[in-house]
Amino acid sequence: MKPELMKRMVKGPDGVEFEVEPMRDYYCDAPPTVQHGAYIKIVEDFFNWARSQSLWILGFGTGCGAIEMRPLMTPRFDAYRYGIQWRPTPRQANLLVISGYLSVKTLKRAIRAYEQMQNPKYVVGLGSCTINGGMYWDSYNTIKCLDQYLPVDLYITGCMPRPEALLAGFEDLKKLIRAGQAEGANQYAERFDWYKANQKQVIHDWDMPDYNW
């Protein structure tokens, strides 16, 4: 573990000494819980409609696929007209696009970003690399099946998928959301131990809390 993550005594600028434990002080370590939707079906359907019409993508390009997301903002593809926007912070985003290969090191960051997003949240795996490793199938530091580590709602195949394929994929995701089938955050909460075990199997230096809000 890195020295800055160790529990230690710190002397503040006012001369007062206090104890700092970065692994506990800055995070909530309560595991995620399964969240109900609204109890009245028509309200939940209305929320689902709004969710599907307001997909806020976390701007986190994990691999080469991130280059295919940029054209979506341009006049030629203009994803904004489908209610798709990019947000710079995981707190406000509700869609995490794993764009291409995910190395073990990036997986760690992706998990943290995913866990900071609020329920309901969706994951889209983009490109062959997220499905079976793609051309990195024998690489020593990229994961091969994304759904072992994060609950994936939708895969978009291709190496790389064109922006049109992405738009089609997002439209499919909207159908899933409207049908109430995109409950990845609840799956993650239900099978939390399984996901954590898988994550810890590949991330050897696990130097973060199990659940970092």
Add this chain to the structure above:
Amino acid sequence: MQFEWIKIPYALLTLFIVVNYGMLLGAFIQKIGARVGRRRGVPIWQNYADLVKNFGLRTSITHGVMFYLGPVFRLTGGIGLLLFVPTIYGSEMFSNLSFAGDLILALYFVFFGTLGMALGAGESGHPHAAIGISRGLSQVTAAELPLALAVFSVALQYQTLSITDIVSAQQGGVLHWTLFTNPLAVAAAMLSFLGSMMRPPFDVVLAPQEIPIGPPTEYHSSYLALMQTNRAIFPVAKIVVYMNLFFGGAASWPVFFLKVFLIYMVSVFVGVAFPRFRVEQSIRWFLVWAVPLGILSILLA
């Protein structure tokens, strides 16, 4: 003064109209910006979907009391600004809570939301939020200076601090507007207007491409929904103040909608044509161009 209870539903009605107008206007402005870039842009009801989505998030986390209060303060700033200013001139129904000294109060409310936001975002503990706050406060302060000068100039000109009196002094034809009777003050105020609308070139504080989104970095779900509502109300409320002070006010809702839209378009035109300023550049710009205009207008008044 006798308080009349009927004012409460009237005020709520004003608020309802302004919120919806602000939401549609926001999306419409976004669409105009998109058309300039040859895009189609968001659907006109996008802001409603975003609002319901944020409200419908199932989990949310807090960082403390001020974190709760930040968006509340911000919304209070927007609503307060709207309600203490006569929205429709001459209408008993939509004059709301305006009173003799409301000009000073309006100036205060313009700043109130920003301060509340600073406290709330500061408690989130996120370094990006802190950077965003310091940028935002310095820029808003610099932009507020010419506005304050222009407002004092107008108050001197009409010898009153009541917005209703200022509006009534401007009735009787376009040439009676402050725009023509005191052009220097209006020029200074309009330059300040550019700075406070959070549109380019002065949007470095909130722009998603900069230090991630600035003060609201940590805000999500219902907090963000509150702030979005304020994003709909606040520009309109602010434009109402400008409209009343400088552009003759509005005597009916259609005139109101038209004038607010046209005044908003000033910042949009500037925004789509010019790239973004850094904070120190924008402060220098306000001090060099806007503040002297404001001082001059006071000296001449």
Add this chain to the structure above:
Amino acid sequence: MDMRALYDRLKALYPLGELTEQRANLAFVTLPAEYLRPALLHLRDLEGYRHLVLLTAVDWLEDGLFQLTYLLCNRSRNCDIGLRVMLPREGATMASSHDIWPTAAVYQRELREMFGIDFPDSPGVDEEFILEGWNDIPPYRRDFDTLKYANDSFAQRAGRETRDPETHMKQQLYPDRD
């Protein structure tokens, strides 16, 4: 020839190997490890090769050697020279040159992590560079079996097919030709 003249000047000072001329303005030369540092300083200060373009390694597994290549560039005359140093593979260690070019420290950190070549006294050389929590032999060594490691460490999805691109496209596009 430019590079040849440079080679002759260096040859008078250091025991150099053969000169490999890749292009008119790119050549490689091998020299013993202990002469590398004076040669680098000589090239930098007297011959105008001020820019360290890259520092990389090759694993000659069969010969039991690591080859380090220091590629230097002379901007004003637009020519590059590569200095090669052969190290024994077992316990490979090389003197650090971060004080000649600060950027070398980063390359040395990478070589330490990816090949296991040690550069004592190089700043931060023992810190993790790209890999986090690596628990096997350095992955760029040729005796590291990357497929076996991938199969052991990561869950593979069943049903993956591998085709030779050439034969597959031939079957797809021209099935009747042989």
